[in-house]
Amino acid sequence: MDTDTALEALAALGHETRLTAFRELVQAGAGGLAVGELRDRLGAPGATLTAHLNTLRSAALVTDEREGRVIRVRANYAQMNALIGYLTENCCAGDESCGPASACKPTKGGKKT
């Protein structure tokens, strides 16, 4: 993931309603949620929710698919994963100084601690 993409994803998640929406979608799993269901859970007006979903979609954090009258929204795990990867690289910057996160590095070099 490049920096611009990470930036967009971070900004998208850095808003209470959007972070909450994303978490709902993650918890909903592969089935995702209908926009209306999400709206009920968040208690946000339709127009407001649409605007936030546009932001999340633009950051590729969610995908949506029309199913008749309903639009089903799903968390894009791959993108979140890529974001975590970006942050992990930018957290540890090649050394092991990140503590717990070093257990997170996928085989970089030899480590023993």
Place this chain on the structure above:
Amino acid sequence: MDTDTALEALAALGHETRLTAFRELVQAGAGGLAVGELRDRLGAPGATLTAHLNTLRSAALVTDEREGRVIRVRANYAQMNALIGYLTENCCAGDESCGPASACKPTKGGKKT
């Protein structure tokens, strides 16, 4: 890390200047950087940089320490790490559907030392 804290960290990083600043600090390592050095690298006016550093500090992503006339700023790896932990939990939501990230889960199945 709780959601409010993660929210603040995400919002702090969701801005080009601040993300760049944080990356510079991570790359600078444990020694950190003087505010002036960071200002030169980013090419931002002092007041602007101060405002951004205040945001990062408020999100606990950086720490600073006065050294005579210079204020040395350092990335707070622990906080970034906690943020990654938060996102990882909210990415995978208890199942292993996240691909590579599942290798990232600390003590779930408990393997290795």
Place this chain on the structure above:
DNA sequence: GCGATATTTCCATAATTCTGGAAATATCGA
């Protein structure tokens, strides 16, 4: 086609964040 349901787009207002010059503060060395 019609009415109902689901969601979006349009648009204006409100709220927040960003920016940077100038003045203030802190520290140093002589």
Place this chain on the structure above:
DNA sequence: TCGATATTTCCAGAATTATGGAAATATCGC
């Protein structure tokens, strides 16, 4: 003490983002 350097605070204008009502669009079942 003074003058130089490093950084912050103050402040206000500029820019961006958020909000939500109303109208528009899309799809359904009949």
